[in-house]
Amino acid sequence: MEFRYLPMTDADKQEMLDTIGVNSTEELFSDIPDQVRFKGELKLKEPANESQLKKELTNMANKNANLKEYSSFLGAGVYDHYIPSVVDHVISRSEFYTAYTPYQPEISQGELQAIFEFQTMISELTGMPVANSSMYDGPTALAEAVNLTAAQTKRKKIIVSKAIHPESREVIASYAKGPNLEVVEIDHQNGRTDLSQLEAALDENTASVVMQYPNFYGQIEPLAEVEKLLENQKKTMFIVSSNPLALGYLTPPGEFGADIVVGDTQVFGIPAQFGGPHCGYFATTKKLMRKVPGRLVGQTKDENGERGFVLTLQAREQHIRRDKATSNICSNQALNALASSVAMSSIGKNGIKKMAQLNMHKARYFKQQCQEQSIDVLTEGPFFNEVVVKLSKPVAQVNDELLEKGIIGGFDLGKVDTALENHMLVAVTENRTKEEIDTFVKELGDING
Numbered sequence: 001m002e003f004r005y006l007p008m009t010d011a012d013k014q015e016m017l018d019t020i021g022v023n024s025t026e027e028l029f030s031d032i033p034d035q036v037r038f039k040g041e042l043k044l045k046e047p048a049n050e051s052q053l054k055k056e057l058t059n060m061a062n063k064n065a066n067l068k069e070y071s072s073f074l075g076a077g078v079y080d081h082y083i084p085s086v087v088d089h090v091i092s093r094s095e096f097y098t099a100y101t102p103y104q105p106e107i108s109q110g111e112l113q114a115i116f117e118f119q120t121m122i123s124e125l126t127g128m129p130v131a132n133s134s135m136y137d138g139p140t141a142l143a144e145a146v147n148l149t150a151a152q153t154k155r156k157k158i159i160v161s162k163a164i165h166p167e168s169r170e171v172i173a174s175y176a177k178g179p180n181l182e183v184v185e186i187d188h189q190n191g192r193t194d195l196s197q198l199e200a201a202l203d204e205n206t207a208s209v210v211m212q213y214p215n216f217y218g219q220i221e222p223l224a225e226v227e228k229l230l231e232n233q234k235k236t237m238f239i240v241s242s243n244p245l246a247l248g249y250l251t252p253p254g255e256f257g258a259d260i261v262v263g264d265t266q267v268f269g270i271p272a273q274f275g276g277p278h279c280g281y282f283a284t285t286k287k288l289m290r291k292v293p294g295r296l297v298g299q300t301k302d303e304n305g306e307r308g309f310v311l312t313l314q315a316r317e318q319h320i321r322r323d324k325a326t327s328n329i330c331s332n333q334a335l336n337a338l339a340s341s342v343a344m345s346s347i348g349k350n351g352i353k354k355m356a357q358l359n360m361h362k363a364r365y366f367k368q369q370c371q372e373q374s375i376d377v378l379t380e381g382p383f384f385n386e387v388v389v390k391l392s393k394p395v396a397q398v399n400d401e402l403l404e405k406g407i408i409g410g411f412d413l414g415k416v417d418t419a420l421e422n423h424m425l426v427a428v429t430e431n432r433t434k435e436e437i438d439t440f441v442k443e444l445g446d447i448n449g
Contacts, residue, residue: 075427127254218386269343
């Protein structure tokens, strides 16, 4: 047979046309004016049978540079981290990967408990008392947080650091158009937010200040200093976008007075997989619990006194009046949240701390090796696992040459900031061995001249 799926035979097709009382498929489009209908053939290849198609797609897929055969130093939001083998085993179970929204708790206890555990671990990592059941990804979670603060404070001004991931800033700008928010961006100096400029921008119309920790350039922002700036700002809220793996070692944003902490759990159990899908998290204070987008799973007891789990809060338009809904987010990333939960559980509390430390140690070893090879390193002060290096050639050219040697190079910062032409953002995770780092530095030095 040429095809695995046969949706209908010619006889099936004719029977359906007879049933609805038309002579041909063409008649179904008779209401579309003839002058606007396409005439001719589309410029598409002829359909291939299943065997030919599988061969063609396999050949195309084999052209991809995968993380099993290449050493990757690419980060900028998507990272190559250790994923315990148990993750795939658990999320491949049909009761999880075919599950939909667990509206009926009596038949969804496994799914609900998995989400509850995810919320609990995110709460512990961020130092916040409440976390929701996950969101699409980090950038949309951040934009939802911005809109929440504007609605809560009834203010229109949002102050955003330019040291936040540029794609996240674009999402914030898109979300801000609906409620007509004013987004004020603050410059960074040497990879860290300019706090004097931030202080000057604060006023009585500021709904929130948004920071990233560690920021886009890998550096650790001084959240304690930002907290001090906000002490005398009545109602102004503090939003922190944070890498949850880094929180295995760093002081959590909750201890710096953050009102909302968001981020992406791709670092726990979710492969790079061409940039998505991911899993966003959203953690906040009890005061804002009923304003959280999406939903929360809570723990309760059944009529027999046994522990059980239910959907506790669902502040979305499907469940409450549309004008009272906090968000139009209609789903969570339950399967990816489960992957992150399994990864965090299997790695464990001490393991996550050790994993974060390995990222920090290896990134510092990379920085040291670059300096010994006279490669210009711009990163100064405290940082996590990403370093900015300045090259003498275009980053795209350098990366092409690295790829030929089996290495995926860092992110080209010139793509997001013309002032950073020939600057590369390099991520060094726990997966990179000493030999891989040494080889990368040597090749980078040779290519850079």
